Amino acid sequence: MIVRRIVSGAQTGADRAALDAALELGVETGGWVPRGRKAEDGVIPDRYPNLRETPGEDYETRTRWNVRDSDATLILSHGPxxxxxxxxxxVAQSLGKPVLHVDLAVTPAAKxxxxxxxxxxxxxxxxxNVAGPRASNDPAIYPEARNIVHRILTPGQ
Known part of the structure; x- marks a missing residue:
């Protein structure tokens, strides 16, 4: 797969890290978000383009739809x-979509x-689709996820 589009639910943490890395590199972004652009820190900022709102405010629908509408899902975390x-x-497993979990607690960024x-x-x-914990559950996820997504979108990194 040559990644031409990064999608996420734009939650704080891993989701926004992926969107920020893509935007910095001029890679298309998008994804489904809860109605009202709801996130743990309030309303998702307008600097994230191409986000579509689900009919409800629940996070589960946005997650299902992002997995459904993507070719594969990457989940980054520190720990299980x-x-x-x-x-x-x-959701990815139930839909038969490729999914990879990378535990950054045991896997350095370059690896x-x-x-x-x-x-x-x-x-x-x-x-x-890039997912992972929100910032309140893992304050260290944003910089690591941003770095890794930047690396996978940049040839030779």
Whole structure:
């Protein structure tokens, strides 16, 4: 897969890190978000383009629709999956969509990027959904996720 579009639910943490990395590199972004552009820090800022609102305010619908509308899902975390990240993995598996979880607590950024690029090379499509914990559950996820997504979108990194 050559990633031409990054989607996420634009929650704080891993989701926004992926969108920010893509925007910095001029890669198309998008995704589904809850009605009212709801996130844990209030309303999702307008600087994130191409986000579409689901009919309701629940996070589960946005997660399902982002997985459904993507070619593959990458989940980044520090430690085992829980909460919404675990739900994302479950949805991808139930829909038969490729999903990769990278535990950054045991995988350094450079190795993580290499593992992800190798995984992507065996997949078809061009749209990658990126998920992971929100900032309040993992304050360290944003900089690491942004760095890794930047690396996988930049050839030779």
């Amino acid at each position: 999956l829980s909460g919404g990240s675990k739900f994302t993995e479950s 993580a990027a290499a593992v992800i690029r190798e995984w992507l090379s065996g997949l078809a499509g061009d749209t990658l």
